[in-house]
Every structure is written in C-alpha cells, then in structure tokens.
Amino acid sequence: FFFLFCIFGIGLIANRADCICLFACLTMKISAAALVTTLLTTPFVVVAWEETCTQFKDIYSDGTDLCERMWADSFEVVDDSNGASGYDMWFFDMNNNPNVEVTRALLGDDAADSDQCHLNYFHKDTASAEDEAMTECHPWKNKACCDSSTVKSPSALNEAYGEGYEWDRCGPMSDACQRFFVMEACLYECEPAAGLFRKYNESQKDIHPEYNEWQLHKMPIKKSFCDSWYTACYNDYFCGKGDYFECQAFFEESQLEKDDDDDDKNVGLIVGVSIAAAVALIGCLFAIFLIQREKSGKPIFAPPAEAAVST
Numbered sequence: 001f002f003f004l005f006c007i008f009g010i011g012l013i014a015n016r017a018d019c020i021c022l023f024a025c026l027t028m029k030i031s032a033a034a035l036v037t038t039l040l041t042t043p044f045v046v047v048a049w050e051e052t053c054t055q056f057k058d059i060y061s062d063g064t065d066l067c068e069r070m071w072a073d074s075f076e077v078v079d080d081s082n083g084a085s086g087y088d089m090w091f092f093d094m095n096n097n098p099n100v101e102v103t104r105a106l107l108g109d110d111a112a113d114s115d116q117c118h119l120n121y122f123h124k125d126t127a128s129a130e131d132e133a134m135t136e137c138h139p140w141k142n143k144a145c146c147d148s149s150t151v152k153s154p155s156a157l158n159e160a161y162g163e164g165y166e167w168d169r170c171g172p173m174s175d176a177c178q179r180f181f182v183m184e185a186c187l188y189e190c191e192p193a194a195g196l197f198r199k200y201n202e203s204q205k206d207i208h209p210e211y212n213e214w215q216l217h218k219m220p221i222k223k224s225f226c227d228s229w230y231t232a233c234y235n236d237y238f239c240g241k242g243d244y245f246e247c248q249a250f251f252e253e254s255q256l257e258k259d260d261d262d263d264d265k266n267v268g269l270i271v272g273v274s275i276a277a278a279v280a281l282i283g284c285l286f287a288i289f290l291i292q293r294e295k296s297g298k299p300i301f302a303p304p305a306e307a308a309v310s311t
Contacts, residue, residue, distance in 0.1 A: 001078060010168035034102040052240045052250065053170035056177075056233040059242040066233075069242050074199075074216035079223045086222035087193060088254035095142045103193045106220070111196055118195025119188075120213035122160065127192040137186035146189035154178065157185040164248035170237035177233035 058065040064077040078086040085105045086097050104112035113128045123145045134141040134148040136157070151157055158166050158181070167173070167181040188194055199217035200208055239247040 014198065052247075053237045054239075056230065056238055056242075057238055059238055060230060063228070064223060066230050066242070067221055067226040070238075070265045071216070071244050073218055075221045076218040077223050077226050078220045081224065084220075086220040086225075087187070087191070088141035088222060089180075089187045089225055091139050094139050097139070097143065099191060099193050102220075103196065107196060111193075115143075115192065116195065117192060118198050118213075119145065119216075122146065122150045122189060124197070136182070140190035142185065143192065144190040145187075145192050145195070151186060151189050154182050157182060157189070160185075164252060165244065167238075169239055173233070173236045177236040180229040180232055188216070 056066070060069065067077050068074045078084040080086050085102050089103050091098055100112050117123045117125060117127055124147065127143045127145045130141050130144050130146075130148045133152065134144065136153055137144070137146060137151040140146065158168065164173065168178070173181075194216060197216050197219035198213065199215040200213070204211050239251045240250060
C-alpha cells in the first residue's frame with residue numbers, strides 16, 4: 001500500500017492521469033489478492049474433543065478397567081480362570097452359542113430358552129435366524145436379535161448411533177483394536193442374553209427419569225476377553241476418561257462451541273471481503289472517471305498554466 005500511495009503522489013505532482021490509472025489498477029489487483037488470501041488463510045476449527053484423545057494404556061489400568069469403564073456400568077468383569085460364569089463377546093460355532101449355557105447357569109432354564117430380545121433400539125422383538133447376508137456378526141446367524149442390514153459392516157456398526165459415538169473418534173485404530181469393538185457391537189446388537197441385563201425394567205417406565213430400553217447393566221463378561229482387548233488396543237487412542245457416554249456428551253458441547261466460533265469467524269470473513277470489494281470498486285470507478293474526463297478533453301490533472309503558455 002505504501003507503493004500504491006507513492007504512485008498516487010507522483011500522479012498528483014506530475015498531473016499524470018496514467019499514474020492515477022495505474023494506481024487504480026494496482027489497487028484492484030491487491031484487493032483481489034487480499035480477498036484470496038483471506039479465504040485461504042481462514043483457519044479450520046479443529047474439533048475440541050480431539051484434544052482429549054489419549055492412549056489406552058494411559059486411560060485404563062487393565063482389561064477389567066477397560067470393560068467396566070468404557071460403557072459406564074454396562075459390563076461386569078468376572079474371572080473365568082477360576083471357573084466363574086461370564087459371557088463371550090465372540091465365538092465361532094454358529095450352531096453352538098456358549099452364552100446359552102452361561103445364561104442357564106446364572107438365570108435358569110426359562111431365561112436360557114427364551115427367544116425374547118428385551119432390548120429396544122435396532123433390535124428385533126424376538127430372536128430369529130438371518131440370511132446369508134449376515135457375514136459381519138456371523139456367530140449369531142442362526143439366532144439373532146439383530147437384523148443383518150444393521151450389522152452389515154464395521155463402518156455400519158461404528159456409525160449406527162451417530163456423531164460422537166464412533167469408536168475411532170480419535171483417528172484410525174489398528175485392525176486388531178478395531179476388531180474388538182466390532183465384537184462388542186455384535187454382542188450388543190445380536191446376543192439374546194444381552195437384554196436380560198437391561199438396566200431398567202418395565203416397572204420403572206413411569207417412575208424413573210432416565211428410563212430407557214437400550215441400556216445394559218452389569219452383564220458378566222469374561223476377564224480373559226477383556227485382557228485380550230486391552231492388549232490389542234494398548235497403543236491406540238480413545239477419548240476423554242474412557243467413557244463412551246461422557247465422550248459423546250463432550251462432543252455435543254464442543255460442537256456448540258465450534259458453531260459459535262464459526263459464526264465469529266464468518267463475521268470477520270464477511271467484513272474482510274466487504275472491505276476488499278469496496279476498495280476494488282472505488283479504484284475501478286475512479287479509473288473510469290479519470291479516463292472519461294481525459295476523453296472529454298477535461299482532464300482532472302491539466303498541465304500547469306505556465307507550461308501551457310510556453311508551448
């Protein structure tokens with residue numbers, strides 16, 4: 001801008017309209033450059049919850065801590081090394097679900113033989129066989145509380161509950177770590193026994209303010225499985241203090257803050273663009289005015305009278 005005003009000053013002293021026009025043209029170019037720079041340098045807002053991401057090894061002390069803290073009190077870890085009855089989050093023989101016998105040991109024959117799903121989110125009312133499309137959560141293919149369309153892929157499971165509930169909210173996970181999240185998701189969506197550990201029962205529907213039909217409470221899970229999960233995810237990252245629901249709440253809060261920041265930055269951007277456009281327009285109009293005066297024989301910057309007489 002100092003350079004521009006020098007050109008403008010020379011034009012005034014020398015009564016040169018071409019200098020003034022050069023000033024106007026350069027003003028428009030610099031204004032355009034300023035506009036582009038403003039657009040390119042407007043910072044993108046980094047989602048606030050990413051700042052809370054920490055490695056599993058620094059969040060959880062061991063596998064028991066992981067399984068019991070990640071979903072609040074949804075799971076309770078039992079030491080299966082001494083024969084305690086706990087559920088498997090994964091198995092391989094679709095004709096023999098080991099969790100049926102765990103239910104029989106813990107809750108009796110009626111519960112073990114029931115087809116009721118009890119949970120109510122994406123779940124069926126009654127467990128039934130699925131078709132050949134049931135490939136991701138295949139252990140439950142013969143008797144599932146989930147529909148194959150709900151559990152068709154890891155990404156479908158990861159994104160099913162919306163923003164803030166993804167397990168990879170802190171960036172891509174190792175394949176080994178992600179696989180354990182898929183197993184847990186399949187257990188929750190497909191295992192008939194999961195609904196036997198629903199946090200709230202029907203008698204609480206009208207009296208408990210947090211009543212829902214999807215949340216689990218202290219479902220017994222084998223310690224050996226949780227320890228393997230901890231080992232697989234040891235160097236991967238998760239958010240906050242390691243609680244899924246706490247992280248989601250923080251995500252919503254940070255999104256509101258992000259929206260406010262975006263509004264502030266949009267105001268600044270609009271002001272910057274408006275100023276650049278106004279400068280460019282003024283320069284353009286001034287140049288047109290000067291040219292028109294020159295063409296009409298009435299230049300704004302006519303030669304000094306002495307110079308005109310001597311010629």
